[in-house]
Amino acid sequence: QVQLVESGGGVVQPGRSLRLSCAASGFNFSSYGMHWVRQAPGKGLEWVALLWYDGSNKYYGDSVKGRFTVSRDNSKNTLYVQMNSLRAEDTAMYYCARGVATASGFDYWGQGTLVTVSS
Amino acid sequence: SYVLTQAPSVSVAPGQTARITCGGYNIVSKSVQWYQQKPGQAPVLVVYDDSDRPSGIPERFSGSNSGNTATLTISRVEAGDEADYYCQVWDSSTDHPNYVFGLGTKVTVL
Numbered sequence A: 001q002v003q004l005v006e007s008g009g010g011v012v013q014p015g016r017s018l019r020l021s022c023a024a025s026g027f028n029f030s031s032y033g034m035h036w037v038r039q040a041p042g043k044g045l046e047w048v049a050l051l052w053y054d055g056s057n058k059y060y061g062d063s064v065k066g067r068f069t070v071s072r073d074n075s076k077n078t079l080y081v082q083m084n085s086l087r088a089e090d091t092a093m094y095y096c097a098r099g100v101a102t103a104s105g106f107d108y109w110g111q112g113t114l115v116t117v118s119s
Numbered sequence B: 001s002y003v004l005t006q007a008p009s010v011s012v013a014p015g016q017t018a019r020i021t022c023g024g025y026n027i028v029s030k031s032v033q034w035y036q037q038k039p040g041q042a043p044v045l046v047v048y049d050d051s052d053r054p055s056g057i058p059e060r061f062s063g064s065n066s067g068n069t070a071t072l073t074i075s076r077v078e079a080g081d082e083a084d085y086y087c088q089v090w091d092s093s094t095d096h097p098n099y100v101f102g103l104g105t106k107v108t109v110l
Helices: none
Strands: A005-006 A011-014 A018-026 A032-041 A044-050 A058-060 A067-071 A078-083 A092-099 A104-110 A113-117 B009-012 B018-022 B032-037 B042-047 B061-066 B069-074 B083-091 B098-101 B107-110
Touching: A005 A092, A011 A018, A018 A032, A018 A092, A018 A113, A032 A067, A032 A078, A032 A104, A032 A113, A044 A067, A044 A078, A044 A092, A058 A067, B009 B018, B009 B061, B018 B032, B018 B083, B018 B107, B032 B061, B069 B083
Parallel strands: A011 A113, B009 B107
Antiparallel strands: A005 A018, A018 A078, A032 A044, A032 A092, A044 A058, A067 A078, A092 A104, A092 A113, B018 B069, B032 B042, B032 B083, B061 B069, B083 B098, B083 B107
């Protein structure tokens, strides 16, 4: 069955960096676009980034553009997001999710990893 | 940017029908997804492409999309349906893909 397992979350000071990972299994990872979606405590869902199946195209939400970089290693079935210049407002649960199709949504989600930005 | 509007909460008695709406300009031209999120859990896709159900999702969950409003209907509501429900679309009006969520509707089973 499809499994997505995020890791790398934790407490980080404002202005510092953090890299999250998402290990995928149970499907042909290299055939799917993959997303990061986040949820601030007590708030709704916010799309963060999309990386095409082959890594050829990357797209970001306005709030993280220029600070976050998404990447993948298809040989390791793993998705990453490098988060730089972190702000308090980046505090959230970060989910990786498999894309259904570019013009659609997300059909499988991981359980998330919590990032807390605080001094 | 594109905005999706959802009512903050809906209450429904067991066995009745819950209707959760998602408003957006000409939303009928977009593909709408719905996600269920229970406390402490990741979201689960319950409807995609307006009205299709992923495997494993009960037939009690159905979706429709017309004009400026998309609707998720939960028939014969059960206690286990209590959750937050989010609508989502892909907005192509900008120069890059943007995936937009509504703020969510909390469904309470009385």
